[in-house]
Amino acid sequence: MNLDAKIPSGPMAQKWDKHRFDLKLVNPANKRKYEVIVVGSGLAGASAAATLAELGYNVKCFCFQDSPRRAHSIAAQGGINAAKNYQNDGDSVHRLFYDTVKGGDYRSREANVHRLAQVSVNIIDQCAAQGVPFAREYGGLLANRSFGGAQVSRTFYARGQTGQQLLLGAYSSLSRQIGLGKVQMFPRTEMLDVVLVDGHAKGIVVRDMVSGEISRHSAHAVVLATGGYGNAFFLSTNAMGCNVTATFRAYKRGAAFANPCYTQIHPTCIPVSGDHQSKLTLMSESLRNDGRVWVPKSQSVAEKIRKGELKASDVAEGDRDYYLERKYPSFGNLVPRDVASRNTKEACDDGRGVVGSGLGVYLDFEDAIKRLGESAVRERYGNLFDMYEKITGSNAYQNPMTIFPAVHYTMGGLWVDYNLMSNVPGLYVVGEANFSDHGANRLGASALMQGLADGYFVLPYTIGQYLAGVAPDDRTDTNSAEFVGTEETVRAQIDKLLSVKGKRTPTSFHRELGQIIWDECGMARNKTGLEAAIKKIPELRAEFWENLNVPGENGSLNQSLEQAGRVADFLEFGELMCRDALQREESCGGHFREEHQTPEGEAKRDDKNFSFVGAWEYKGENQTPELHKENLVYEEVKMTQRSYK
């Protein structure tokens, strides 16, 4: 497998400019003769589809939601980073680049990250011009805030709904192109396979989720913008529909899957309330600015709280363990996400959790209310407190919130080169679906930045490099053997799902799989657990194909069938995650191997042996996939050990 990252030569700061000049261009008059398929309509997909159409390409855009505006980018709360340095506080492209590489625990590709930092400034300009109502100062200029422990204020935001506003901006550009006829939009349409002709991606096979009709679409290039795989855990902050199907089926067709074990756990989510739980809700990280995280010092007190015999207010100050403040005196409650999450897990594993399930800790605003007054706290966090009350029925001004970490974002994804093209020629991957920019851990407010950077400012240039080498009439007929064959595979899988007629629902399998992955490949992983998971998952998969129950038929709107197809892919993908976690014998970012920690319990990287991207190649059903390595070379940033003591 060829994992040539095609990183341009020359000094870091000039790579992108040089590369843009070196990239081949498609003749403006010829652009309308090319067709590009974009799968997904979130920040990356919508911005890519709109921009490609603006350039003159004909675009077909697909999404499983009923409208492109509903992609899960919409749920991002906090903000978007950009190296604008509007606050005059010493920010720069280089600093954002440096922070992102460091934040990613030195497991991302430097050149990609530098480009990301460079184009971040264009994103803000673009979004402001689209009418995105960013927060402003009274002078009319853009406001910023510091986010996720960054030392500079570089985060732009629109209340707590930045993702929504940015997505609606991209959606408006996309809508404009749909209105102009340059983009053909296919909502409620799920991609089920990618079609390869002579090793090149030439189209996709999709299912119309209303009529069940399977159809084939050919193009000169295919772009996957299908998001992350956090729902492998069943419970995550991802939307119900988020799935790995598009990227996983591309993987099965030969695209390498990189770093699947890199998942990000967000420390401040609302704890699970029962077996019925369908998803988890994130509370903005900003809460940790004023809230104090604690559990009782004694297990017996925690036990009484869990039984409802004691309340938080009954625990005397001296009996409380503010464990983040205790262990990390300089960062306190503001330690990075992975550190906060892991310590919360430890406290709960120690039997000191404070919710019924034992999986939850306090986030207490009592001191903040004493110090600032309730009205000031309400002003800062009112909407979050309201949301918390809506979900839990508890008033966080009177009782401390309870929180627990939850899966939130996945840094791994399909392997791409500097041009965002996978190892399958003509198959591009953008946004969370690719692996490229965040390394082993993503910084707050960087997901939106990456999605839009890829879609607006990177892919539209780099795709020309490939298309310029493809003749406009070199487009495969959808009646070709490859297309027909791929459709047959898709149909066979659907028929198989429908024909099992067993006893268990797709959800029950998904829930069980999620529990295995959460237990063995969650916040902390170890060899024994991972090996156990690698044994358990195929067993569950086997049961799935023997005991699955999907009612109804293919020829109509059938949500169980949709879900079953996604769960089938998660059941294979989950194993890949565990394999990747097992091979990575080090701790880095969101990947914490219990065998690899410092005496103080901090993550211990192994730069000598694991400074690489682990890219997996599919070898066939029930075959062990093969690991390929792209070595990471750091020219600009010196590797150091993170410390938040």
Next chain:
Amino acid sequence: MDFITGIFKTSLGRKYVMAITGAGLFGFVVMHMLGNLLVFAGPAAINEYAAKLHALGPLLWVARIGLLGMVGLHIWSAIKLTSENREARTVEYDAAAEPVDAHRRGDIVAKFAARTMIFSGLIIAAFAFYHLAHFTWKVPQINGAGMEDFESYYVADDFTTPLAEGKEGKNHADVFKMIVTGFKVPAVSVFYVVAVGLLCFHLSHGLSAMFQSLGIKNKNIAPWMDRFAVGASALIFLGYISIPVSVLAAFIKIG
């Protein structure tokens, strides 16, 4: 032409038509009431006022045609909008609105006045037709006063002395006597009060919606506009019904 089609052929344009003609008709309702209230100043005042209106000649016809046009457009846009609304929602919900926050029901369920604008409007139109037949065309068969012919009620130039035999166009009509005779019939008065009540009910929503349709409402002034709508409707109601009530109570009587 674009401008005209933009007004008459679009939803928002027709709402302007509705609002503007509504405003005009509201103006008429106010002026008509003020004129009618002259009945309390005695026969001379109201008869003289009526005579002056009649003396306007062609101008009166301009006003009448204008009014008729406004009524026509108001009804046309109402019927058009209502039929579109019916097409837009052909299936009703099975359940009655019972929000989990029970106190919010009042906000969620459309107010009765708003829901029934088309009905109150059409009944008012029917009443207006009757009212014209009653006092303007003076059809004896419908006044309920024992075939009294209002066509025979005239006064001399002093606006007070009844004439035994007056003539249309030559002598002044005895409006005062018409009012008193007309409203002495309890059924007529009751119908009148009910119709005016409906009119004011219609106005209580219509006046506030008018500001909204014309785009001159916002949160700051909305409460005042709503108060104005209710207040004006109430005053108009009191103003109009004071006449039949006074007649029935014999507070106003002939001689």
Next chain:
Amino acid sequence: MDKLMNLKLKVWRQDDADDVGRFEEYQADDISPDMSFLEMLDVVNEGLIGSGKEPIAFDSDCREGICGSCSMVINGTAHGGQKGTTACQLHMRHFSDGMTITIEPWRATAFPVHRDLVVDRTAFDRIQQKGGFISVRTGSVPDANAIPVSKDESDLAMDAAQCIGCGACVAACKNASAMLFVAAKISHLSLVPQGQPERERRALAMVKQMDDEGFGNCTVTGSCEAVCPKEISLDFIARMNREYGRALIKKGTI
């Protein structure tokens, strides 16, 4: 743990757009007050699948009140009627043991039913495609701080821009009017300076498409505002009316 509830559901079932549809009754037992409304439906659906029946189809995605997918009328009220709350954020603690809950799809001619509680809301997308944008090409834009925007206007624009496009306004309106949705979009873009060059064109085009889609008219009942999960104000409809009048005078029609 609070007491579990047993509820009776009366749910609209319809196989596809051509089916006439009917209500069916289901028992929802052992419902925890901590469940969201949709999780309660998940539980019912798991039971239905278990007994070999097809589950109740309904749209939902983010389940945190922002994507605008979920769309159901609960006891006659869009999203169930808790202030500023989508169905996915509505929790069962607001219901009581033994209650009968009626669940229906959005009802509007412009939102035909696909299946059960799933409706087709692409009419909203088509309205957006006619003018719900600022025509800027990627890259051809000035520095973000080159055009100052007054904080008050920007905040007001944000109030409108929060719309999640769920369609509850249409569902709640006795006339199935989409004016609150269209007004939110027109207002957002007419309030920011970047939106000025297309201001008239946008208002005219979006209103025309709204009419063509078969939505009803506003009779100012305020039901839309009352059920809107983002509490978008009726003021924006007045603003749209004003924008439209202004556009008619300046530009006629498009």
